[in-house]
Amino acid sequence: MDDTNGERLSRYLDDDLAEGDREAVAGLLAGDPDRRCELAAMRRLRGAVAEFADRMEPPEELDALLEPLRRGGTNGPRRSPRVGRWAAAAAALLGAALVVEVIRHDTDPPPTAVAARRQPPRQNARDRGVFQLQPLPTSARPEEEPPLGAADRLVATPLPQPRIEDPTPLEIVGPLSAPPSGTHQSARSATLSARDSAEFVSTPLTLKVPLPVGRYSLVVEVNGGVISEVTVSGQRASGERVAEALERVSAAGIADGRYRADLTVAPPP
Amino acid sequence: MELRPITTLSLVEGGRCAPVWQTGVVTFEEVYARFRRPVWRFARRMTESEEEALDATQEIFLRIWRGLDGFRGDAKLSTWVFQIAWNYLRWHRRRMGRQHHLLDVASAHAAEAMARASDPAPTPERRAVDSDLLDRVERALGELPEHHHVILWLRDAEGLSYQEIAAVLDIPIGTVRSRLARARGALRRAVER
Numbered sequence: 391m392d393d394t395n396g397e398r399l400s401r402y403l404d405d406d407l408a409e410g411d412r413e414a415v416a417g418l419l420a421g422d423p424d425r426r427c428e429l430a431a432m433r434r435l436r437g438a439v440a441e442f443a444d445r446m447e448p449p450e451e452l453d454a455l456l457e458p459l460r461r462g463g464t465n466g467p468r469r470s471p472r473v474g475r476w477a478a479a480a481a482a483l484l485g486a487a488l489v490v491e492v493i494r495h496d497t498d499p500p501p502t503a504v505a506a507r508r509q510p511p512r513q514n515a516r517d518r519g520v521f522q523l524q525p526l527p528t529s530a531r532p533e534e535e536p537p538l539g540a541a542d543r544l545v546a547t548p549l550p551q552p553r554i555e556d557p558t559p560l561e562i563v564g565p566l567s568a569p570p571s572g573t574h575q576s577a578r579s580a581t582l583s584a585r586d587s588a589e590f591v592s593t594p595l596t597l598k599v600p601l602p603v604g605r606y607s608l609v610v611e612v613n614g615g616v617i618s619e620v621t622v623s624g625q626r627a628s629g630e631r632v633a634e635a636l637e638r639v640s641a642a643g644i645a646d647g648r649y650r651a652d653l654t655v656a657p658p659p
Numbered sequence: 660m661e662l663r664p665i666t667t668l669s670l671v672e673g674g675r676c677a678p679v680w681q682t683g684v685v686t687f688e689e690v691y692a693r694f695r696r697p698v699w700r701f702a703r704r705m706t707e708s709e710e711e712a713l714d715a716t717q718e719i720f721l722r723i724w725r726g727l728d729g730f731r732g733d734a735k736l737s738t739w740v741f742q743i744a745w746n747y748l749r750w751h752r753r754r755m756g757r758q759h760h761l762l763d764v765a766s767a768h769a770a771e772a773m774a775r776a777s778d779p780a781p782t783p784e785r786r787a788v789d790s791d792l793l794d795r796v797e798r799a800l801g802e803l804p805e806h807h808h809v810i811l812w813l814r815d816a817e818g819l820s821y822q823e824i825a826a827v828l829d830i831p832i833g834t835v836r837s838r839l840a841r842a843r844g845a846l847r848r849a850v851e852r
Binding site: 396397399400401404406431432434435436438439440441442443445446447448449451452453455456459460 | 687688691695696699700703709713716717720721724792793796797800811812814815816817818821836837839840841843844846847850
C-alpha cells in the first residue's frame with residue numbers, strides 16, 4: 391500500500407477524515423478485502439500499543455521521590471539515593487586519582503620539574519604548592535539545562551498583570567500567623583495597594599492561601615461597599631482559600647474602588 | 660473535568676464570596692495525579708532503564724512544578740505537560756547519544772513492569788490482544804526510529820489528538836498525519852518480522 395492510501399487509512403482509523411473523504415474510504419474498503427485486512431491489522435496494533443501502555447505501572451519509589459514537590463516544598467525533589475551513591479563513588483575515585491597523582495609526581499617528575507629541581511633544593515610537593523587539593527565535587531556530573539523548547543517559551547512568557555496606575559502602598563501585613571495546620575500556609579507578607587480611593591483597609595488581614603509556594607495577585611473591585619469582582623493572576627490560589635481571604639477583606643470594610651493585593655507565599659521559617 | 664486556570668471569581672451580594680467559582684484550579688498535586696503514569700511510561704519508553712526513567716520523570720515533574728505558575732491555559736494541560744516531557748526527554752536522549760534508535764527494552768525489566776501491573780477488568784478488546792502480540796509490539800517499538808516511536812506512543816498509547824501531537828513535537832499537522840501513517844506501517848512490518 392502506498393503512502394497516500396496508508397495515510398488515508400490511518401486517518402480513517404483515527405476518525406480524522408472529513409465526512410466526504412470518510413465515505414469515500416468506506417466505499418473503497420467495502421470492495422477491497424486487502425484494504426480491510428490492512429485496516430484490521432492497523433486497528434489491532436493500535437489496541438496492542440494501548441494495552442502495552444496500560445500495563446506499565448510506575449514504581450512506588452516515584453511517589454517518594456516527588457513527595458517534596460507534592461508537599462509544596464521549595465527545594466525541589468530530593469535526588470534518588472543512587473545519584474548520591476554515584477556521586478560518592480565518583481568523588482572517591484577522584485580523590486584516589488589525586489592521591490595517585492601526588493605520589494606519581496613525587497616519584498617520577500616530568501622533565502620540566504626535573505629542570506626546575508636543579509636549582510632549589512627539593513621540597514615536599516605540597517610545600518611547594520604544586521598540588522592544590524580542591525574540594526571534591528558533590529555531584530558526579532554537572533547539571534546542564536536543556537535548551538528552551540516550545541513549552542518552556544510558554545512558561546517563560548510573563549503573566550499579564552493588571553495595570554494599576556500609581557499604586558499607593560496601603561499596608562504591609564505580616565509576618566502573619568504560623569500555618570494553622572493541614573494543607574495550607576499563611577502568607578508571610580502581603581501588600582495591598584489601591585487606586586481611585588482615598589480610604590484604605592486598616593484592619594490587619596490574614597490571607598490564607600493554598601499549599602505551594604508561589605506568587606499571585608488579586609484585583610478587587612468594590613462597588614457600593616461590596617466586592618463586585620475579583621480577578622486572580624497566578625495558578626496556585628484555590629477558590630475556597632481566596633474566598634476566605636476576601637471575606638475578611640470585605641469584613642474590614644473597603645471603600646469603593648479598585649484594589650490589588652500582591653501575595654508572596656513562602657513556607658514558614 | 661478539564662482543568663482551566665482561574666480567571667475570574669464572581670461574588671454574591673453582601674460581600675460574601677460565592678462558594679463555587681468558575682473552574683477547577685490546577686495544582687501540582689492534581690497535575691501529578693493525572694499525569695503520573697503517562698509521564699512515567701513516556702519516560703520509560705524513551706530511556707534505557709527504569710532508573711533512568713525515574714530520574715527523567717523526576718526532572719520532568721520538577722519542570723512542571725516550576726512552570727505551573729506560568730501555565731495560562733492557552734494550550735490543553737496535556738499538551739503542555741507532554742511538551743515539557745518531550746523537550747526534556749529529547750534533550751536527555753541526545754545527551755546520552757541515543758538519537759536514532761531506541762534501545763530494545765524487551766527485557767527482564769519490561770517483564771518486571773508487566774508483573775507489577777495492576778490487573779484491570781478485561782475488556783473484549785483487551786482479551787483480543789494476546790501476550791505474544793504484546794511482546795512483539797514491545798520489541799518492534801524498540802526497533803523503530805525515534806520519530807516513529809514517539810509519534811506512535813503519543814497517539815496510540817497516550818491518545819493525544821493530531822493537533823496536540825503537532826504542538827508537542829512542534830511540527831505541522833500534515834506531518835503528523837503522514838508520519839503517523841508511516842510509523843504504523845513500520846510497526847506492522849517490524850511486528851511481522
